[in-house]
Amino acid sequence: MEILSHHHKTLQADKEMGEVKPYSELHRPQFHFSPKKNWMNDPNGLITYKNVHHLYFQYNPHGNQWGHMSWGHATSSDRVHWQEHHVAIPEKEHMIFSGTTALDLDKETLIAAFTSFEHALDPQGGLATKVQHQSIAKSHDDGFSYQEIAENPVLDIGSTEFRDPKLFFDPRTQKWNMLVSLSLEHKVVFYQSTDLKTWKKVSDFGPLGNTAAVWECPDLFKLPVKGSDIQKWVLTLSAGHPQEGQLGMQYFIGDFNGTHFIPDPHPYPLYLDYGKDFYAGITFANTDHKDHVTMMAWVGSHCYSSDTPTHIWRGAMSLPRDLFLTETKKGYRLQSRPPHSYLNALYSQPWLREGLHLYNGTVEPPFKGKSFVARLTIKNEGITTAGIKILKSKNCETIVGVDFGKGEIFIDRTTSSSHKFNGKFFGKDAMPIDTTWQAIQLDIFVDQSIVEVFVQNGAHTLTNLVFPDEDGNTIKLFAKGGKAHFEKVDIRTVKSIWT
Numbered sequence: 001m002e003i004l005s006h007h008h009k010t011l012q013a014d015k016e017m018g019e020v021k022p023y024s025e026l027h028r029p030q031f032h033f034s035p036k037k038n039w040m041n042d043p044n045g046l047i048t049y050k051n052v053h054h055l056y057f058q059y060n061p062h063g064n065q066w067g068h069m070s071w072g073h074a075t076s077s078d079r080v081h082w083q084e085h086h087v088a089i090p091e092k093e094h095m096i097f098s099g100t101t102a103l104d105l106d107k108e109t110l111i112a113a114f115t116s117f118e119h120a121l122d123p124q125g126g127l128a129t130k131v132q133h134q135s136i137a138k139s140h141d142d143g144f145s146y147q148e149i150a151e152n153p154v155l156d157i158g159s160t161e162f163r164d165p166k167l168f169f170d171p172r173t174q175k176w177n178m179l180v181s182l183s184l185e186h187k188v189v190f191y192q193s194t195d196l197k198t199w200k201k202v203s204d205f206g207p208l209g210n211t212a213a214v215w216e217c218p219d220l221f222k223l224p225v226k227g228s229d230i231q232k233w234v235l236t237l238s239a240g241h242p243q244e245g246q247l248g249m250q251y252f253i254g255d256f257n258g259t260h261f262i263p264d265p266h267p268y269p270l271y272l273d274y275g276k277d278f279y280a281g282i283t284f285a286n287t288d289h290k291d292h293v294t295m296m297a298w299v300g301s302h303c304y305s306s307d308t309p310t311h312i313w314r315g316a317m318s319l320p321r322d323l324f325l326t327e328t329k330k331g332y333r334l335q336s337r338p339p340h341s342y343l344n345a346l347y348s349q350p351w352l353r354e355g356l357h358l359y360n361g362t363v364e365p366p367f368k369g370k371s372f373v374a375r376l377t378i379k380n381e382g383i384t385t386a387g388i389k390i391l392k393s394k395n396c397e398t399i400v401g402v403d404f405g406k407g408e409i410f411i412d413r414t415t416s417s418s419h420k421f422n423g424k425f426f427g428k429d430a431m432p433i434d435t436t437w438q439a440i441q442l443d444i445f446v447d448q449s450i451v452e453v454f455v456q457n458g459a460h461t462l463t464n465l466v467f468p469d470e471d472g473n474t475i476k477l478f479a480k481g482g483k484a485h486f487e488k489v490d491i492r493t494v495k496s497i498w499t
């Protein structure tokens with residue numbers, strides 16, 4: 001991990017000189033996108049056009065708290081190295097809330113659909129929502145700037161909780177489609193148009209699944225079921241989390257007949273991620289791969305993100321997540337794959353171990369680091385808890401592991417940060433083990449303040465923020481409560497995308 005110790009030394013040197021180099025601040029992710037400065041939340045308008053991946057995002061150009069929402073912009077050729085540009089859609093009298101983009105039929109104009117958020121100041125100086133309506137903007141410079149059309153807002157039902165349009169053209173009906181969530185009613189409303197200006201309601205979906213939280217950021221896409229010619233439509237939403245009072249994403253599988261989404265019978269809610277910081281995810285439009293879609297999400301949560309201990313910037317994006325539909329013994333499920341293919345070029349030589357047996361103890365790899373990827377294959381041998389302690393300092397650690405006794409896979413961030421910035425943050429997130437799994441494979445992407453865990457090659461995921469101490473770079477494999485058999489351990493450092 002020379003890169004990291006070098007990074008650490010530079011940090012020290014910069015500090016002594018009284019400044020920190022951009023992208024070297026404490027907690028700054030080194031292989032995940034975050035804006036150079038200021039607040040960021042949802043990804044918006046993800047689209048691939050002329051071999052460039054565009055990432056727009058909810059951005060406050062004026063500070064590192066939520067506010068003045070505009071569409072920030074970054075581009076990439078590989079969805080890993082990002083270059084940030086000027087704001088693509090700035091706030092006006094209204095803020096520019098989340099939405100999506102699509103390529104116009106002329107194949108030259110990019111179209112953005114977003115929620116225009118009209119607001120006023122309430123007597124306490126807070127924001128009072130006047131209305132949330134939908135607007136359209138067009139770009140004639142390949143996505144670097146957008147101009148609102150004169151007819152805006154194009155869709156106004158007078159609601160204060162009506163947002164996050166997903167725009168797409170359906171060749172079957174030759175119509176533009178827009179899905180908008182009626183957040184408090186737990187509904188997604190489907191509209192159609194031929195000119196992007198006049199919109200007609202054609203159906204609505206919901207409530208179904210988890211309705212504990214507001215429904216936000218709908219997405220809809222078609223996927224084949226792996227290894228078959230069955231095609232299904234998947235509706236994803238940011239709403240609901242297995243843990244009450246938290247935010248997360250859920251999905252529905254079914255068919256979209258051109259006007260209506262008809263869900264298949266499944267034991268809803270189905271969750272996209274079992275951590276607390278994978279939110280507002282949407283997929284890239286205009287891609288040509290047929291077997292998967294690629295999603296990025298905000299690594300954060302409105303439950304506590306305004307308090308997180310980062311400075312200059314606040315908020316980061318997940319790694320790109322390729323999503324597939326797979327037939328499991330419980331039915332069709334959305335799965336991903338660990339994003340190694342995106343990151344391979346950044347990996348160091350691995351530290352490898354095979355057949356490592358631990359009995360109530362720990363093993364420390366011969367290096368330290370805060371940006372690395374670990375693949376562990378742990379055999380199910382009884383009641384032991386086994387896994388890896390990461391981002392460890394004298395007082396803090398984050399634990400990722402398998403509790404075979406309880407039958408769960410977990411990220412424990414109870415003691416992951418010295419700053420007790422918000423009580424809702426601290427705790428343990430877990431997902432159930434399938435008892436038929438003989439061995440459990442965890443692909444753990446650790447990046448300063450982000451932990452993304454892919455279970456069984458991406459069948460399930462857990463994503464969480466953590467805020468370790470500056471010297472929290474110790475890594476330890478561990479077994480507790482008996483013996484553990486690590487069939488395989490593979491740990492590689494990941495080079496920074498910013499240097």
Ligand code: FRU
Pocket residue numbers: 041042058069097098099115163164216217280302
């Ligand atoms: C989701 C969300 C969206 C909204 C945006 C505002 O995180 O609440 O519903 O458009 O953030 O920033």
